[in-house]
Amino acid sequence: MKITVNGREMEVADGLSLEGLLTHLAVKREYTAVAVNREITPKASYASVALRDGDRVEIVRPMGGG
Amino acid sequence: MHDTNLVLGGKDFTSRLIVGTGKYSSNEIMRQAHEESGAEIVTVAVRRVSLPGKGESILDFIDTKRFTLLPNTAGCYTADEAVRTAYLAREAGLGEMVKLEVIGDARTLFPDVQGLLEATKTLAREGFVVMPYTNDDPIIAKRLEDAGAACVMPLGAPIGSGLGIRNPYNIKIILETVSVPVIVDAGVGTASDAAIAMELGCDGVLMNTAIAGARDAVAMARAMRLAVEAGRLAYKAGRIGKKLYATASSPIEGLPDWTS
Numbered sequence: 001m002k003i004t005v006n007g008r009e010m011e012v013a014d015g016l017s018l019e020g021l022l023t024h025l026a027v028k029r030e031y032t033a034v035a036v037n038r039e040i041t042p043k044a045s046y047a048s049v050a051l052r053d054g055d056r057v058e059i060v061r062p063m064g065g066g
Numbered sequence: 067m068h069d070t071n072l073v074l075g076g077k078d079f080t081s082r083l084i085v086g087t088g089k090y091s092s093n094e095i096m097r098q099a100h101e102e103s104g105a106e107i108v109t110v111a112v113r114r115v116s117l118p119g120k121g122e123s124i125l126d127f128i129d130t131k132r133f134t135l136l137p138n139t140a141g142c143y144t145a146d147e148a149v150r151t152a153y154l155a156r157e158a159g160l161g162e163m164v165k166l167e168v169i170g171d172a173r174t175l176f177p178d179v180q181g182l183l184e185a186t187k188t189l190a191r192e193g194f195v196v197m198p199y200t201n202d203d204p205i206i207a208k209r210l211e212d213a214g215a216a217c218v219m220p221l222g223a224p225i226g227s228g229l230g231i232r233n234p235y236n237i238k239i240i241l242e243t244v245s246v247p248v249i250v251d252a253g254v255g256t257a258s259d260a261a262i263a264m265e266l267g268c269d270g271v272l273m274n275t276a277i278a279g280a281r282d283a284v285a286m287a288r289a290m291r292l293a294v295e296a297g298r299l300a301y302k303a304g305r306i307g308k309k310l311y312a313t314a315s316s317p318i319e320g321l322p323d324w325t326s
Contacts, residue, residue: 006114026118031125033112033158038150040157058114060154064096064124065111065140066086066225066252066274 001053012051019046021057032061067302072247072270074107075163075195075216077134081106082264083294084136084249086274090283093127099277099287100133109136109165109274112155136197138165143178145185152189163195165219165251165272175225179206183213190214199251202236204243211244218244219272222263223253226275230259234266241267257286257293264297265305 001014005025012021018034018041034041035058041049051057071078085105090096100108108128128135137155142148145168152164168185170178182198183206189196195216200206202220210218220240223229230253231237241248247269254260254273263271271294280286 006117008117027115028123031158031160032115033154035150035154040150040153042157058154059117060112061115061123061158062087062110062125062135062137062155062160063113064086064088064090065113065138066088066109066272066278 001051003051003053003055003057005057006059014053016051017047018049018051018057021051022046022059025059027059028061032059034059067299069298069302074197074247079106079134081291081294082270082298083260083291084109084270084272085277085287085290086272087111087124087128088274089278091278093122093124095283096124096278097127098284100128101287102284102291103277103287104291105133107134107136107163109138109272110160111140112137112151112158112160134163135160136163136165137161138199139167139185141169142167143169143181145181145188148181148185149188152185152194156194162193163197163216164189166196166198176221177201179203182206183209186210186213186215190216197249202233202240204236204239207240207248208243211246215246217247217249217269219249219251221252222250222259223255225252226279227253228255228276228279229253230255231262231266234262237263237266237268254290257289260290260293261297261300264294265300267301270294 081104083105084107085103086109137160139148139151148168168178168181170176186196197217198210198215199219207218222231249270250263250268251272254276260271277287
């Protein structure tokens, strides 16, 4: 299936969990937050969220700013 | 002289200088500048991670046991975007404090005060410690306070402009209008600007570019610390009134007679 992660389209395995995606992308968990289709996903639910075709995932963390 | 602390969201801070983490020439220079600034709060933006998620992070250069991270909603143009960003920051573990920005225009980066009020109401209701970046407008400042803002942060001048405190009289009126802390956010160019803000009676100053963009950011960070301290002390000490004509500092009586 195709999903969009931080604006980039990617092909991933059907039914991949959010946890699986973060591991696949080597995303550090500390100070990271995730939203799927504009809805923020609590850290505790990463493993139980199964991604679906067309999902838009945003993964953010603190960057330099004023 | 005894001074009270800056209290935000029930937390006490001895430093009245809040500094940013953007635009430094390197993360190491940023770390040294933070150290010299004496700041206890540093602002951060919330942005997409680079994928794959490897590489240097600013958090490797910020001791989060010492510094309180203050996420901003920079780049948000609607209340909805700003609120979502604040939630993301909280979910990321950045705490309840949020430097709320709802931008109205890309060229001036002036706030959209209508959106700002709306987002302040929503986030304050949800338990956030809302620190709104606003105009130097006393009416809006009061409305933000009524909406539950933990402080108000009027701009001195446009973000990154270095023009200083363009309307000290409005800042003064804001100070008389609200009872929450007033922190000048944006516009500071050099140390005297920070001192002026503090001499007016502001509770703090927030800056990024003035330090990060200085030729020697680390030295400027120290200058800003001293300026904020000096300005605060001068405010507490109570300055003399301004007069048009001279008043002699030495007594008139007791002058020797030189007439022949």
